[in-house]
Amino acid sequence: MFLKIYFALLFSLYGIYFLKKIRYNKTTKAIEKLSINILKEEEKEMSTIHRRRAIMDILTNHQDVSIAELMEEFSVSSVTIRKDLAALEKKGLLTRSRGGAHLENPSHVLPFAYRNEMHSKEKLAIAKAALELIEDGDSIIFDSGTTIMAIAKQLSGFSNLTVITNSVPIASMLSTNNNISTSLVGGILLSDHMCLVGPDAEIYLENIEAKKLFLGCSGTRNSIGITTSSPFEANIKRQMIKCAKKVIAVMDSTKFETTSVHLVAKFEQLDCIITDGRMRNREIMKTLESFNIDTIYAD
Numbered sequence: 001m002f003l004k005i006y007f008a009l010l011f012s013l014y015g016i017y018f019l020k021k022i023r024y025n026k027t028t029k030a031i032e033k034l035s036i037n038i039l040k041e042e043e044k045e046m047s048t049i050h051r052r053r054a055i056m057d058i059l060t061n062h063q064d065v066s067i068a069e070l071m072e073e074f075s076v077s078s079v080t081i082r083k084d085l086a087a088l089e090k091k092g093l094l095t096r097s098r099g100g101a102h103l104e105n106p107s108h109v110l111p112f113a114y115r116n117e118m119h120s121k122e123k124l125a126i127a128k129a130a131l132e133l134i135e136d137g138d139s140i141i142f143d144s145g146t147t148i149m150a151i152a153k154q155l156s157g158f159s160n161l162t163v164i165t166n167s168v169p170i171a172s173m174l175s176t177n178n179n180i181s182t183s184l185v186g187g188i189l190l191s192d193h194m195c196l197v198g199p200d201a202e203i204y205l206e207n208i209e210a211k212k213l214f215l216g217c218s219g220t221r222n223s224i225g226i227t228t229s230s231p232f233e234a235n236i237k238r239q240m241i242k243c244a245k246k247v248i249a250v251m252d253s254t255k256f257e258t259t260s261v262h263l264v265a266k267f268e269q270l271d272c273i274i275t276d277g278r279m280r281n282r283e284i285m286k287t288l289e290s291f292n293i294d295t296i297y298a299d
Contacts, residue, residue: 051076052084055101057254059094064102122252122276122298123150129274129298130214130250136160138211141240142170144195144233145216147250149173155180164208166196166236190230197232205239213244215270217251218260223287225266226251227259234262246271253278267291274298 051074058065058073070081085101088094094101127150134140137160142148144167152170155161159179165171171184187201215237217226226249228234241247249270256279267287272294279285279297288295 048084052088055084055088056093059101059103064097064100066100068099070100120150122278123147125276125298126250126252126274127151127154129296130248131155133212133248133272134158134161138162139164139209141165141205141208141210141213141244142167143214143216143237143240144170144193147252148214148216151214151250162210164205164210166201168194168196187236188232190232193230193233195233195236197230197236201236202239205236205243208243210244212246212248213240215240215247215249215265217249217255217264219255219258220251220284221259221263223267223283224263225269226255226264228262228264229260231262234264237264241265241269248272248274250274252276253280256281256284267293272296 054074055065055070058070067078067081067085070076070084071078074081085094085096089096089101094103123146126147130151131154134155136158138158139162142152142163142165144165148167149170152163152174155174156177161180162183163170163174163180164183164185165174166185166187168184168189171182174180174182185196185201185204187196187204188198189195190197215226217237218228219226221227228237247265247270249265249272251273253276256275268291270291270293273288274296275298277297277299285295
């Protein structure tokens with residue numbers, strides 16, 4: 001009798017154990033399946049974000065593009081491309097047309113936050129090359145722009161730097177670094193550029209002298225010089241050039257394939273240009289060589 005009760009209890013315990021194990025395995029598999037699905041959704045979302053940024057890159061350089069071209073470029077269906085174009089149009093970044101899309105105003109500047117995510121690899125390479133030109137104790141003028149922002153992000157290893165800038169996000173970011181004295185010029189805010197411009201900013205810079213200027217641009221004009229889309233930005237950039245002993249222009253290679261309305265400076269006014277290794281414009285490369293401009297191709 002005692003043995004029967006013992007074995008009955010033993011079998012009951014084993015039954016409970018195996019039942020729990022089965023439930024545990026089912027729960028574990030369900031969690032694993034859910035995790036895989038979440039990862040797939042995240043990958044899909046990131047793929048969509050990267051593709052839409054790439055579409056804007058193409059439009060920035062070529063002003064218009066067809067659905068067929070985008071389907072071939074990204075190996076996706078026309079339905080996917082149409083969804084991308086609809087989403088980008090909703091954000092006011094492009095205008096859809098029959099069979100494609102275009103920029104309504106080619107000189108229109110994309111929002112700073114959006115541009116900040118474009119050509120990120122090239123900007124990082126340019127930033128690392130720019131760091132080689134910076135020394136402890138330097139006085140530096142940082143122009144506004146996303147490539148300049150990439151440089152400013154890498155300054156944590158330097159000490160006793162003085163930075164003057166008209167870029168609101170750059171000044172905000174550097175304000176937490178106790179090894180950098182940061183001055184933000186006054187002026188009128190250009191929201192798309194997130195920078196300060198106008199007479200007050202220019203008057204402030206008239207009394208400034210700095211060792212180095214890191215200068216951005218929106219494009220280039222043939223073999224003449226660098227350009228920007230805003231006359232207000234053009235004015236303050238010219239004033240910055242007057243303030244600096246050494247002028248270093250930083251721009252990814254796509255800037256050599258597009259132009260803007262306002263000429264900022266001729267190439268001969270620049271001491272150095274840092275761009276990425278994709279630069280292929282032989283005409284401009286020869287022009288830079290003829291002016292003995294120190295040109296750095298960052299990888």
